[in-house]
Amino acid sequence: MSSIATSVTRAEGFQAPGPGDFNLPPIGPDKTFEFLGQEMYLGVTKPMLQLVLVAGVVFVFFWAASRKRAMVPSRLQYVGEQGYGFVRNGMARDLIGSKDFLPFVPYLFxxxxxxLLNNLLGVIPFFQFPTMSRIGFVYALALISWLVYIGVGIKKHGFLAWLKLMCVPSGVSPAMYPLLIPLEFMSNIIVRPVTLALRLFCNMFAGHMLLILFALGGEYLIMEMSLAYAPVGIVAWLLFGIVTVFEILVQVLQAYVFVLLNAMYIQGSLADEH
Incomplete structure (x- = not known):
């Protein structure tokens, strides 16, 4: 009985990861204030710095890759061209169409x-935090995408014609309009940026939560519990390695899906029929 009680006490000492682990403290001095009964703070956090770092890395890399272009490309130029061609030809041109795609390539690229790089920071040592697991950053990107999606449609068709295109499905009896128009309005104009953001955020949040759970859980079972739990801790660490591989695949896939949907939305906004 005493050994069982000791094991239960040790188990209760493990602090399971939760949403609070994503609320990183500010770096350096910060100011706190109260908002809706909650204590908030103003300050620079690690995810903010990661955003700036990734923006700088992307700019410097592709600037260096294109600075000395040659008919026989260097390795750096080759990698840059392959990355550019993947977005330009595999997403922008194929989805938006060869007539209209070119102005949107820089944005999608x-x-x-x-x-992609902000997602991959979740598995890179020292960083080990996916920036897009913070919903505010993802909503900001979704808002930009939403403005582009609406703006290109209004610019091409005019506001009323674009609104009709988005809300009034073709080939449907007018008797169905009272039912379908509100649904189409919600689906095509209101819900799209929300689902676009939540898809990326939820995958980054859940994946990082699993990595924290397996890493800390394995450490606790090996270091803090009795030797009988050590094999379970080793299994947890093995699962951590396996989940890390799958998480890398998810991180790449979610960056691809986010941009793919952007291209699809732009194509739908430019199309003459819905």
């Missing part, structure tokens, strides 16, 4: 590599 920058968006893809910005999100």
């Amino acid at each position: 920058s968006l893809f590599f910005f999100i």
